[in-house]
Amino acid sequence: MRNKKCLMMLSPLEMPTHPYASVPQLVTWLRANGRPTDALDLNLEFFWWLIEKNEEKSLFAAAWEELKDLNAREKLAGEEAWRFASLYRIFQFLDYLSLVPDKAFFEKGKYRSLYLMTANMFPPLAVPLKKDGANESISYEYATVKYRGDANYASSASLVASIEKGSILDEFFEDFLSKRILHEDYLFVGISVPFFSQCEPAMRLARAIKRMNPGVHICLGGNYVGLHLSHTENPDVFKYIDSLSVGDGEIPLLELGGELESPCPDMGRVSGLVYLEGGKVRRNPRGSFVPLDQIPVPDEIFDRSRYFNPAGDSFIRIRFSEGCSWGRCAFCNLAGCGLFPLQRPDENKMFEKIRTLVNRGEKILYLGDDESDIDALERFAKRVIAEGLVFKWETNIRFSPGVTLEWAMLMRQAGCNGLAIGLENYDDRLLRHIEKGTSVALIDQCLENLAWAGVPVMAYMMVGLPTESEEEARRSFGRLIEKVRGGYIKSVFYSLYAVSRDSPIDRNPGKYGVTLPPQDPELDLRPGYGVFEHSGMSHKKAVELQLEFTEKIAEVNATLHFTEKQGQYLFVKEGSPRSAENAPVPGMISWQGESLTLRGDAEGISLKTYDPGALTKLRIIKDQEISLDG
Numbered sequence: 001m002r003n004k005k006c007l008m009m010l011s012p013l014e015m016p017t018h019p020y021a022s023v024p025q026l027v028t029w030l031r032a033n034g035r036p037t038d039a040l041d042l043n044l045e046f047f048w049w050l051i052e053k054n055e056e057k058s059l060f061a062a063a064w065e066e067l068k069d070l071n072a073r074e075k076l077a078g079e080e081a082w083r084f085a086s087l088y089r090i091f092q093f094l095d096y097l098s099l100v101p102d103k104a105f106f107e108k109g110k111y112r113s114l115y116l117m118t119a120n121m122f123p124p125l126a127v128p129l130k131k132d133g134a135n136e137s138i139s140y141e142y143a144t145v146k147y148r149g150d151a152n153y154a155s156s157a158s159l160v161a162s163i164e165k166g167s168i169l170d171e172f173f174e175d176f177l178s179k180r181i182l183h184e185d186y187l188f189v190g191i192s193v194p195f196f197s198q199c200e201p202a203m204r205l206a207r208a209i210k211r212m213n214p215g216v217h218i219c220l221g222g223n224y225v226g227l228h229l230s231h232t233e234n235p236d237v238f239k240y241i242d243s244l245s246v247g248d249g250e251i252p253l254l255e256l257g258g259e260l261e262s263p264c265p266d267m268g269r270v271s272g273l274v275y276l277e278g279g280k281v282r283r284n285p286r287g288s289f290v291p292l293d294q295i296p297v298p299d300e301i302f303d304r305s306r307y308f309n310p311a312g313d314s315f316i317r318i319r320f321s322e323g324c325s326w327g328r329c330a331f332c333n334l335a336g337c338g339l340f341p342l343q344r345p346d347e348n349k350m351f352e353k354i355r356t357l358v359n360r361g362e363k364i365l366y367l368g369d370d371e372s373d374i375d376a377l378e379r380f381a382k383r384v385i386a387e388g389l390v391f392k393w394e395t396n397i398r399f400s401p402g403v404t405l406e407w408a409m410l411m412r413q414a415g416c417n418g419l420a421i422g423l424e425n426y427d428d429r430l431l432r433h434i435e436k437g438t439s440v441a442l443i444d445q446c447l448e449n450l451a452w453a454g455v456p457v458m459a460y461m462m463v464g465l466p467t468e469s470e471e472e473a474r475r476s477f478g479r480l481i482e483k484v485r486g487g488y489i490k491s492v493f494y495s496l497y498a499v500s501r502d503s504p505i506d507r508n509p510g511k512y513g514v515t516l517p518p519q520d521p522e523l524d525l526r527p528g529y530g531v532f533e534h535s536g537m538s539h540k541k542a543v544e545l546q547l548e549f550t551e552k553i554a555e556v557n558a559t560l561h562f563t564e565k566q567g568q569y570l571f572v573k574e575g576s577p578r579s580a581e582n583a584p585v586p587g588m589i590s591w592q593g594e595s596l597t598l599r600g601d602a603e604g605i606s607l608k609t610y611d612p613g614a615l616t617k618l619r620i621i622k623d624q625e626i627s628l629d630g
């Protein structure tokens with residue numbers, strides 16, 4: 001039979017706020033090209049399953065006690081700070097729920113909505129993650145959810161061994177899949193694995209599917225597969241997986257369907273496919289890709305009302321371009337890995353896509369470009385304004401002389417809601433050393449223009465760069481924190497530098513003053529090098545500085561953002577003179593004997609204001625004073 005149905009899946013575990021873009025895009029493409037395709041977001045379904053499973057357990061009492069305990073401490077260590085921030089967010093959302101009439105869950109005596117929100121905020125509260133001695137956890141880290149089991153994600157042998165141990169995920173897959181796929185006769189199942197923490201769950205998922213339907217072809221694809229898993233020579237990886245797809249999936253998946261339906265299937269004809277043949281791992285060369293402007297606007301594949309997105313963040317992510325026109329930063333593997341060729345598609349066609357989405361009712365879009373071209377953004381913004389399209393959008397750019405005040409004001413006028421920019425380091429010597437193509441003077445000028453225009457900036461920073469001394473790192477941080485204090489930078493993500501495979505530093509370490517250690521042969525999935533020799537600070541010092549800087553930024557953010565906006569979420573004690581005098585009380589939360597009342601002005605909250613990093617050092621105030629622990 002020709003044109004049998006296939007199934008595309010997103011694997012747990014990631015934030016369940018929106019579906020990762022790959023599956024809606026591929027499903028739309030496959031259907032448009034004559035391949036009937038079903039879709040499942042197993043990530044979302046996992047959270048729903050947890051909610052159902054845990055509905056009757058009283059997990060929040062313990063959470064409240066823990067929050068109070070952390071709140072009472074003088075100082076929080078790194079892990080405790082994250083825990084505090086996560087717990088705080090849960091109760092922040094309790095406030096939110098009590099303001100929305102149809103979510104008055106306390107009155108109904110059912111905690112469903114609460115679990116729904118909490119699963120988004122901090123899954124461990126809803127997850128009894130201890131099954132058959134498995135060592136697994138789910139944590140909330142800087143706006144992402146991370147799953148960790150026993151496996152080392154850089155080792156195929158470790159991944160293969162790990163999935164044979166029990167996990168709560170197995171229980172979910174058995175429960176859920178038995179209802180959903182046991183009776184379907186799919187030609188193949190594609191599983192998307194964008195991030196490393198989805199790899200072990202995806203391999204478990206493949207095993208669960210094979211147990212129910214041994215004949216179905218299972219293909220894993222996505223960034224983690226292309227960059228890491230596909231490099232394996234370990235045949236055991238293919239025990240439950242039939243193939244791995246490297247690079248964009250549009251053409252390979254059509255080819256795979258064709259081969260599987262052919263009377264003489266030949267996997268050797270599927271471009272970019274990695275599979276087992278005669279006990280050996282075979283790799284097909286990659287073929288052509290479909291240009292971005294020929295990829296259709298993704299259909300509404302999944303029911304968005306089931307996603308945990310109370311803040312109304314962007315649901316649709318679309319790329320306006322791919323790759324980077326600079327492509328020279330010494331730490332970046334974008335150009336070197338070969339998976340992301342530079343694409344600057346037809347702007348008219350791309351604009352029509354945006355128009356289609358806005359006409360469809362999208363109010364906020366995330367343009368997930370690796371580096372949006374400044375001039376292209378200018379043309380885009382002018383057209384948005386000229387044609388009266390009303391929507392908010394965010395994207396990634398480089399600091400460049402083109403970021404003038406006029407340019408920044410145009411962005412703001414056209415609905416730009418934020419720009420993420422790789423600042424990396426605030427020191428001219430290091431900017432030159434990593435070949436960033438920017439300078440302190442240029443960064444300052446761009447930040448000034450963006451601040452005047454009111455465009456929020458999210459900055460990426462790194463510490464522990466090759467040859468970077470502690471003194472330089474502190475100087476760089478000092479400049480940065482002044483910009484955060486001054487309101488030039490809204491949020492910062494400070495990461496610890498590690499040498500990425502295929503980056504210029506990996507390919508020519510000596511040029512950058514780096515000596516790489518020999519790679520452990522067990523780690524066959526091409527991890528980077530977290531530890532390396534150079535003349536700068538030790539790895540241990542870099543780890544310490546990363547924590548220190550992150551914590552200090554959180555303190556400043558808390559002061560700046562929390563007092564202005566998020567402060568509206570603060571609890572005040574019921575009956576305290578200031579709350580009674582100054583504010584009508586819109587709602588009350590009674591929690592295990594604690595009566596806490598919302599501030600009177602809480603109804604005016606903007607749900608876009610929360611920032612987990614900003615909450616790290618916040619203290620809940622139970623008397624009338626609202627202050628922050630510095």
Ligand code: SF4
Nearest residue numbers: 324327328329332334
């Ligand atoms: S870090 Fe950013 S600007 Fe530098 S090469 Fe990579 S994508 Fe381009």
